[in-house]
Amino acid sequence: MSILVDKSTRVLVQGLGKTGQFHTDKAIAYGTQIVAGVHPSRADTVLHFEGETDHSGVSGREDLYSVDLQVFATVKEAVAATGANASAVYVPPPFAADAIMEAAAAGLDLVVAITEGIPVADMIRAKRYLSDKKTRLIGPNCPGVITPGECKIGIMPGYIHKRGRVGVISRSGTLTYEAVHQLTLLGLGQTTAVGIGGDPVNGTNFVDILRMFEDDPETEGVVLIGEIGGTAEEEAAEFVASTMTKPVAGFIAGTSAPAGKRMGHAGAIVSGGRGTATAKIEAMTAAGIVVATTPSEMGEAMLRALG
Amino acid sequence: MKIHEYQAKQLMAARGIPVPLGRVAVTVDDAVAAVRPLIEESGNPVVVLKSQIHAGGRGKGTFIEHPDIRGVTVITDGIQGGPEAAEERVRDLASKMLGSTLVTIQTGKEGKVVNRLYLEQGIDIDRELYLAVLLDRAVGRNIVMASTEGGMDIERVADETPERILREEVDPAIGFADFQANGLSHQLGLRGDAAANFAPFVKSLVTTAGELDTDLIEINPLVVTTGGMVMALDGKMGFDDNALYRHPDVAAMRDESEEDPTEIAARDAGLNYIKLDGTIGCLVNGAGLAMATMDTIKHVGGEPANFLDVGGGAAADQVATGFQIITSDPNVKGIFVNIFGGIMRCDVIATGIVEAVERVGLKVPLVVRLEGTNVELGKQILRESGLDLVAADNLRDGAEKILELTQ
Numbered sequence: 125m126s127i128l129v130d131k132s133t134r135v136l137v138q139g140l141g142k143t144g145q146f147h148t149d150k151a152i153a154y155g156t157q158i159v160a161g162v163h164p165s166r167a168d169t170v171l172h173f174e175g176e177t178d179h180s181g182v183s184g185r186e187d188l189y190s191v192d193l194q195v196f197a198t199v200k201e202a203v204a205a206t207g208a209n210a211s212a213v214y215v216p217p218p219f220a221a222d223a224i225m226e227a228a229a230a231g232l233d234l235v236v237a238i239t240e241g242i243p244v245a246d247m248i249r250a251k252r253y254l255s256d257k258k259t260r261l262i263g264p265n266c267p268g269v270i271t272p273g274e275c276k277i278g279i280m281p282g283y284i285h286k287r288g289r290v291g292v293i294s295r296s297g298t299l300t301y302e303a304v305h306q307l308t309l310l311g312l313g314q315t316t317a318v319g320i321g322g323d324p325v326n327g328t329n330f331v332d333i334l335r336m337f338e339d340d341p342e343t344e345g346v347v348l349i350g351e352i353g354g355t356a357e358e359e360a361a362e363f364v365a366s367t368m369t370k371p372v373a374g375f376i377a378g379t380s381a382p383a384g385k386r387m388g389h390a391g392a393i394v395s396g397g398r399g400t401a402t403a404k405i406e407a408m409t410a411a412g413i414v415v416a417t418t419p420s421e422m423g424e425a426m427l428r429a430l431g
Numbered sequence: 432m433k434i435h436e437y438q439a440k441q442l443m444a445a446r447g448i449p450v451p452l453g454r455v456a457v458t459v460d461d462a463v464a465a466v467r468p469l470i471e472e473s474g475n476p477v478v479v480l481k482s483q484i485h486a487g488g489r490g491k492g493t494f495i496e497h498p499d500i501r502g503v504t505v506i507t508d509g510i511q512g513g514p515e516a517a518e519e520r521v522r523d524l525a526s527k528m529l530g531s532t533l534v535t536i537q538t539g540k541e542g543k544v545v546n547r548l549y550l551e552q553g554i555d556i557d558r559e560l561y562l563a564v565l566l567d568r569a570v571g572r573n574i575v576m577a578s579t580e581g582g583m584d585i586e587r588v589a590d591e592t593p594e595r596i597l598r599e600e601v602d603p604a605i606g607f608a609d610f611q612a613n614g615l616s617h618q619l620g621l622r623g624d625a626a627a628n629f630a631p632f633v634k635s636l637v638t639t640a641g642e643l644d645t646d647l648i649e650i651n652p653l654v655v656t657t658g659g660m661v662m663a664l665d666g667k668m669g670f671d672d673n674a675l676y677r678h679p680d681v682a683a684m685r686d687e688s689e690e691d692p693t694e695i696a697a698r699d700a701g702l703n704y705i706k707l708d709g710t711i712g713c714l715v716n717g718a719g720l721a722m723a724t725m726d727t728i729k730h731v732g733g734e735p736a737n738f739l740d741v742g743g744g745a746a747a748d749q750v751a752t753g754f755q756i757i758t759s760d761p762n763v764k765g766i767f768v769n770i771f772g773g774i775m776r777c778d779v780i781a782t783g784i785v786e787a788v789e790r791v792g793l794k795v796p797l798v799v800r801l802e803g804t805n806v807e808l809g810k811q812i813l814r815e816s817g818l819d820l821v822a823a824d825n826l827r828d829g830a831e832k833i834l835e836l837t838q
Contacts, residue, residue, distance in 0.1 A: 150804075217673060240742075243674035244566060245603075245644050251571045252603045267773055279773045281803045288560045296719020298771045301803060302826065305771075322718055325571040349718050377722040380729040381738070384537075388703040388718025388740035390673065391568070397586060401726075418730050419723035420827035 126271040126316045127291070127343070128234060128262070129210065129335040131182075133275045136160040136208040136232075138170060138223045139239075140195065144214030146336070147238075148280050149173045152191050154282040155182030156275050160194055160202040161224075162211075167197035180274045180283035180406060199223075199230040210234040212268065212277045217302035220264060221246035224327075225419075228259035236277045237263035244390070247325040254327065261327025265389070266319035278319070280304075288313015291337035291428055293330060294349035295322050296389070300379060303347050306423030312430075315343045322351070322389030330360035338368050342416070345371045345423060345430045348413065351403055352378030353392045357404040361411035371429035373414045375422050376401045432670045434684045435483040438664035442643065442681070447630075448635050449662045453551035455483070462525040465550045466518045473798040476509030477553025478517055480524055482533050483545040485689045487667065490534030495542055500524065502533045502545075505553065521550065522806075529659060542694070546688055554664060559652035560619055561585055562633065564601070566647075573601040573640060577615050581652030607637040624659030632661045643681060644674035657747045700752040702741055709734025711833055712757035712766040712795075716741050716775040724769045727729055727826055733834040741775070750783025755791050765796040765837035767829050770803065777801045777809025780821040785816040793819065796836035800829040 135156055137148050140163040152158050152173050161171060174190040197203040199211065211232050215223040220239040227235040236287010242264050254261055262269055272285035280301060290393060294300040301317050307314060319331050320326055337343045346368075350357035357376060364372050379401040380382045381387050383394040394400050408415050416425040434442075440450040447798035452473050456462035462480070468477055482489050482502040504524055505708045509517035525548055534542035559581030567574040578590045578595045589596050597618055599611045612630040621629050632653075640648050647669040675682045687695055697704030703718065707725075712734045715721035718740045725735040737760065741753050757766055770780045780801065800823035801809045813820065821836065823829030 217488045218676070236714075241673045243644055243677070244646065244671045245641060245674060248572055250565075281773055294719070296717060296723075297773055298715075298717030298720035299544050299723055301771045301773055302720060302723070305802065317596070322567045324566055351721070351722060356568075359569070375723070377719045377726060379723045380735060381722055382707065385706065385738075387722050387738055390671075392718055392722070418727050418827055419720075420727065420825055 125340050125342045126274065127333070127340050128269050128316060129271050129277060130274040131274040133157060133210050134159045134206065134208045135210045135212060135275070135277055136162055136199065136202045136206065138162045138199065138211055138213045138227065139215035140166060141214065145171065147214065148193070150178070150282065151276050152189060153178040154276045155185060156277065158191070158193060159206040159208050160196055162196050162199050162202050164197050166195045169195050171195060178282050181276065181285070199232070200228045203230045203232070208232065210277060211236065213237040214241055215239055217241040217243070219248040224250045224261060225253045228254050228257040232259055235259055235261045236266070236268050237261060238266065238268055238278055238397055240265040240350065242323070244325055247323065251325060251327065263321040263326060263342065264316065265323045267300055267378030269318050272314055272318045280317070284308055285317065286313040289315060289342060289344040291315050291340070291343040291346040292317035293333045293346065294319050295351050295391070296349060296377060299349050302419055303349055303422040307347070307426060310423045311426060312423065312426060315340060319352065322391050324354065324391040330356050331363045334360060334363055334368060338370060343370065345373065345426055347426050348372055348374040349422070350374065350376045351389065351392050352381055352387065352394050353399040354400050355399070358407045361407040361413060365411035371431070373416065373422065373425035373429040374408050375416045375419055375425070376404045376408070377419070432672055432675060432685055433485045433689070434668055435485065435547065435686060436481065436666050439668040440663065442668065443639065443663055443666060444559060444566055446635055447661060448632060448639065450666065451551045451554055451662060451664065453549055456550060457546065457547045459522060459525045459529060462548050462550055463518050463522050466521050467514045469550060470509055470514050470517065473552035475553045476517065477515070478506050478521070478529070479551045479553060480504045480506060480521060481551060482528055482545040482550045483547040483549050484533055484538070484545055486535050486537040486543055487532065488535035488537050490826065492533050492538070494528065494531040494533055496531040497527045500527055502639050516590055538542040543800050554569070554654060554662065555657040557653045557657045558655040560655070561651050562636065562653040563647065564636055564645070567600070571602060572603060573637070575599045575601065575607065575608065575615065575637060577619060579619055581654070585651060603639055607634050621655065623819045625655045625661060628659065628661040638785065643678060644671045645669060646671045693759060697756050700749055702739060702749060702753050702756070704753070704756055705738040706760065707735050707737050709736045710762050710837060712736045712763040714739050714741060714753050714757060714758065714766065714768045716772065718779070720769065720771055724767065724826065724830070727830040728767065728834070731827070731830045731834050733830065733837070735838040736760055746790055747779050747783040747786055751787035751790060754784060754787035758791055758795070763795060765798070765833045767833040768797065768799045769826060769829055770801050772803030772805065776805040777803060778805045778812055781809040782813035785812065788818055795822065796833065798823050798829050798833040798836065800824070800826065
């Protein structure tokens, strides 16, 4: 098993500009079931994708792929026509929160918002809108979700992943790749890797995903990658201590970050002495999480935690 | 983005939120000229001269050049000597404050140069409270935070006497409800006119936060006057950079003299750059990896010269600009490029590096670590360029190599 996505996940893509098309192509090459596009100004057109299959994920496929993707004006129409149950959002920031709400209104199980730079106020409203819907939102400002060999929604390079027994969860995109790459090189494959995003207001937090990994029989251990700002890592540590039976390894980025400066991610800031890397590392260590001293040792930390 | 106190008060006043009368001054003459009309309009012979910098603690801060002068001074000379005496005092103080460096608990010991002063009417204060509207990340909503401990360092209050901090969540679909405003007012011990004035004040403040996309509005202190009025004696506003496109009037308030010029150049190029004190420049994609790269440089014994996240969708010329910004820092003795391409393709980074070196030359050692989307193409571009660089296998290897080359 895995969490959130698998080979039965039927994905539609919202926002098929240059970036959306580039990553849709990569996802199709990887073997993801991309079933529809939603882009109001390109509605009723067909986008063609073809190229060399990425065999790092699903094996046994033909070496070349050629896919025609129907583009719809609304998510509702796309769902009615294709039975899509998940969405990847590449819509530009001013319109992205609306796209998230549209996906929830259409009853999708999962929305993965890749878009970076959505106004916080828009996300506050979208989160409120989603509160009584069944839809789970991952992101925004995240690399996406991948279950190796089955389904890739997002912008992560597929080839670094390998199917296996470790769950990965992170606030940072590129650090997730770093962790996954190390795990793969050490022979530790992944069940699912989830980027929850670097924004201060997001759809899913560490605890939500930790609970899913705890309940997933295939996952034997979890790598949790946090960074400065907020208290999500402290809450995760509390959950690990109180509820998790599986080993957890971790890393916190930003030990060297100066206070009061926003380190790229809207959510990565130490303010008023709160959200420091030191406090997070202490909380995680106290919870029994094996914390890597440098990002180059995330894979080894997982190995140690697994025993 | 941050703005000055006087700008925050302008924005509040425009929305009907009571603030003291005041005038901004950038020269000594401006400041002196503001005294008489302010005294006449307010009917109060007391005026307050306030340094305008993007940092708190101004009231207790002092100037490097004039250790006896504080960042905020109450001028009472007008009570005995009339407006002329107040003018005289303002002239003396303003001439010393403008252009001098104010050091507060928030500026660091290097301080900040004061280029603007704000002259404000004196207020007869009955009580000082604390009020703020800010994001609570744990719930994903704005909250109103209030305290009876006005004028204090609120983080200390939160640590030492957390029961004195009151919180009320703002429902984005409802706004701040009357019962919440009235409840806060009562808990703060406000009665009569003060209570009647507080509720609309806090509601307007919440509305303002929503309308202007602030990430923080902090009023410390919020004062109750002896006449029962509720007024923002200080005002701090920060804005969500991602929403500034909706507020050109706010964006126009940006005071670039408060920011590092290289950080401004980076922002204009769409890059996230923060200057630090070390010697190893880093160019990285992704905020988390950029932080982790700095952490690793530090861990192996080096000091990072900067944080630079070239972002997810950077074009080759943006990468080149980032490279230029790093090399413009005279402290930089070597550069470590660390890329794990997802949305960012390694070939784009490689092209950017080659372009940058063609544009500005390369006078310091360069270590490059590439991994991810189109990595082979990226490596090929670098190889064929003939650039003098050292390739690294992983993050730690790269950090160690650049440290060795710079020592």
